[in-house]
Amino acid sequence: MTSTDTKGVTAVADLGKQQKERIARAALARLMEPQDSVGLALVRAVGALDALGVASGELKTGPNLEQEISSLLVEGGGASSWAGLPASLRRWAPRVADLAPDRDLETMRRMGGRLIIPGDDLWPEQLEDLGLQEPLCLWWRGKEQQLPSARQTIALVGSRDSTNYGASATGDLAYGLAQRGYTVVSGGAYGIDAHAHRGALSGGVAGVPTIAVMAGGVDRFYPSGNEDLLRAVSMQGAVISEVPPGSAPTRYRFLQRNRIIAALASVTVVVEARWRSGALNTAHHAESIGRVVAAVPGSIHSANSAGCHRLLRDGGAVCVTDVGEIAELAGAIGEVTSEEKDSGAVHDGLSLEDLILLDALPLRSTSSVEKLTMVAGLSADSVRAGLGRLGVLGLASSERGAWKRTKTS
Numbered sequence: 001m002t003s004t005d006t007k008g009v010t011a012v013a014d015l016g017k018q019q020k021e022r023i024a025r026a027a028l029a030r031l032m033e034p035q036d037s038v039g040l041a042l043v044r045a046v047g048a049l050d051a052l053g054v055a056s057g058e059l060k061t062g063p064n065l066e067q068e069i070s071s072l073l074v075e076g077g078g079a080s081s082w083a084g085l086p087a088s089l090r091r092w093a094p095r096v097a098d099l100a101p102d103r104d105l106e107t108m109r110r111m112g113g114r115l116i117i118p119g120d121d122l123w124p125e126q127l128e129d130l131g132l133q134e135p136l137c138l139w140w141r142g143k144e145q146q147l148p149s150a151r152q153t154i155a156l157v158g159s160r161d162s163t164n165y166g167a168s169a170t171g172d173l174a175y176g177l178a179q180r181g182y183t184v185v186s187g188g189a190y191g192i193d194a195h196a197h198r199g200a201l202s203g204g205v206a207g208v209p210t211i212a213v214m215a216g217g218v219d220r221f222y223p224s225g226n227e228d229l230l231r232a233v234s235m236q237g238a239v240i241s242e243v244p245p246g247s248a249p250t251r252y253r254f255l256q257r258n259r260i261i262a263a264l265a266s267v268t269v270v271v272e273a274r275w276r277s278g279a280l281n282t283a284h285h286a287e288s289i290g291r292v293v294a295a296v297p298g299s300i301h302s303a304n305s306a307g308c309h310r311l312l313r314d315g316g317a318v319c320v321t322d323v324g325e326i327a328e329l330a331g332a333i334g335e336v337t338s339e340e341k342d343s344g345a346v347h348d349g350l351s352l353e354d355l356i357l358l359d360a361l362p363l364r365s366t367s368s369v370e371k372l373t374m375v376a377g378l379s380a381d382s383v384r385a386g387l388g389r390l391g392v393l394g395l396a397s398s399e400r401g402a403w404k405r406t407k408t409s
Contacts, residue, residue, distance in 0.1 A: 018119070024048040025117050025137040026101035030244045031055055031092050032136075033356060033377055034256040038088045040132050041072035048136070054085075056096045061085055076132030090379035098374075107219055107245040113141040126150040129289045130263050135242040141218045142238030145207050147264070151330055152206070153183045155265035155286070157258075157279040158192025158272040163304050166272030167195045169296055173271065174199025174210075176323030181206045182330070185264050187257065188212035188230055188239070190223060192271050192279070197233055204236065211264065214241040215257045216249030250359035255281050262286035266330045269294045269320060273307030280307050287316055292329045294320040353378060357386040358395060358405065366402035 025048045032039035032055070043051040045068045053059035066085050073082060108114055116122045117137045124147045127134050147153075154177050156170055174184045174196045184200035186193040193212075200210035212233045216222050218241045221230040233239055242260065243253060255278060262268050262285035270293070273279040283293045295317040298305025311317035320326050350358065360376035361367065367375070372383045387403050390396035397406050 021048050021119075022115060022117055022137075023101045023105070024052045026104050026115055026244065027052050027099045028055065029136050029139075029242065030099055030101070030104065030247075031095050031377075034135065034242050034253060035133055035259070036088075037073055037076065037078050037132060038069060038082065038085070039092075040134075040136070041069045041076070042085075042088075043136065044072050044132065045069055055089065055092050056099070057089065057093070072132060078132075087379070087382075091377060091382060093379070094373040095377055104244045104246075108139060108141075111141060111219060113139065113218060114144070116140055122146055124264060126153075127260070127263050130259060133259060135260065138240045138242060139218050139244060140238060140240050141234040142211075142240070143208065143236070147208055147211065147238065148183045148206065150264065150266040150291075152181070153185055153211075153265040154326060154330060155185045155261050155268040155282065156192065156196035157186055157261065157268060157270055157282045159274055159277045159279060159304055159307075160189050160191035160193075161274075161304065162191035162195065162272050163302065165298060165302070166192055166304060170195035170271045171199040173269065173296075173323055173326065175203035177326065178203035178209050179205060180323065180327060182327070183208050183211060183237070185211040185213065185261055187254070187261060188214055188222070188226060188233070189254075190225065192273075194226055194229060196271075197229055201232055201236055208237045210237040212237070212239045213257050213261050213264070214239060214249065215243075215253040217241060217243055217245040217247040219245035222249045252355050252359045254278060258282040259285040262291055263289060265291065267292045267294055267326060269296065269326060270308050270311060270317065271296045272298060272304050274303055275306040275310060277307045280311065283311060283317065293317045294326060294329060296320060353382055354386050354389060357383060358390060361390075361396055361403060361405035363405050366399050366404045368402050372403070 028048060028051060042054060045065060050059060054061055105115060115137055126149065156174055158166060170192050177184055178200040183206050184196050186196040197210050197212060210233055212230055218239050221227040230239055258281050262282050268283055268286035268291060270279050270283055286293050293311065293316055295308040295311045297319060298308060312319055318329060357376050357378060360372050369380055369383050373380050376383065387396055395406055396403055
């Protein structure tokens with residue numbers, strides 16, 4: 001592809017190869033949801049420039065491309081069968097008109113940030129271990145400095161509703177690790193994440209003391225209660241995201257960003273987590289790419305440590321109690337209520353598209369099918385079918401033809 005039409009994608013014919021690649025990946029990051037396996041396979045197959053042409057409908061495709069995507073999906077651990085490229089094109093189509101990569105790049109420039117892509121000097125090489133799930137790009141606010149290797153990076157994660165014990169343990173571990181020159185990576189959320197970033201900033205001697213991986217755009221620090229903290233992280237370390245400026249931090253994107261946290265670090269330490277905490281999702285990602293998982297034990301009477309004890313009991317984690325034990329692991333590498341369980345079980349049974357659609361549904365107001373196709377990045381047929389399934393499960397309700405999420409979902 002040498003140029004684009006007037007649908008919102010900037011013409012790139014006269015730009016250098018690297019800049020064309022950057023603009024194409026910026027556009028694709030807004031067109032596709034993170035971990036869109038078909039989209040990522042398309043980029044692997046034909047490159048970002050042609051992938052943008054195909055995804056926006058400018059370039060025609062043939063059966064050979066579908067076969068190549070199928071092979072890449074299987075190699076990446078996906079299903080052997082998929083709905084085909086036309087289904088994905090319909091899913092991406094509602095977002096094509098709003099593509100404006102120049103606008104997104106200018107937004108980053110105004111705030112002193114940047115977009116980095118594979119091949120850049122600043123790109124973290126350890127993300128390659130994600131294989132097909134490697135991000136298209138990273139939107140970055142922070143010091144323009146190379147991120148440390150996985151061996152010099154430790155992830156500290158856990159529940160948002162941390163206890164005093166969890167806060168104290170996290171602060172001590174983060175401070176001690178930072179004093180030893182390690183970079184602490186976490187998710188910028190309340191609870192364990194926030195204590196991890198604060199501890200690392202207090203003790204940091206490394207060039208990048210801490211990294212916050214966001215679920216939404218880096219133009220707006222989220223949650224708002226951590227704005228001052230995240231601003232400090234952006235000034236002394238790095239705040240990064242794979243979704244472009246203005247993107248909302250939906251529940252599914254929180255789960256998606258966990259794979260990046262896991263891939264950046266050699267060891268993922270779960271400090272405090274409930275039985276079904278999202279931190280366990282980060283631990284799963286770490287284990288799946290060969291990283292070490294560790295857990296800090298807590299009181300047997302504390303539901304906030306039930307997830308840590310679950311990891312230890314199932315044999316997926318190493319027990320750690322101090323900074324020295326975590327550093328040793330890095331050097332060696334190269335209880336919930338029945339109501340919560342029932343709710344989690346329902347969500348576990350949803351397909352990827354249904355989870356994305358559920359995140360797109362508003363809770364207080366209602367939204368039309370047309371608007372949902374834009375927000376969720378799904379075709380109208382997929383939205384209608386998904387709404388039907390969510391309605392049967394009691395997770396969505398209809399009012400005069402418009403839809404919203406039920407309070408129980």
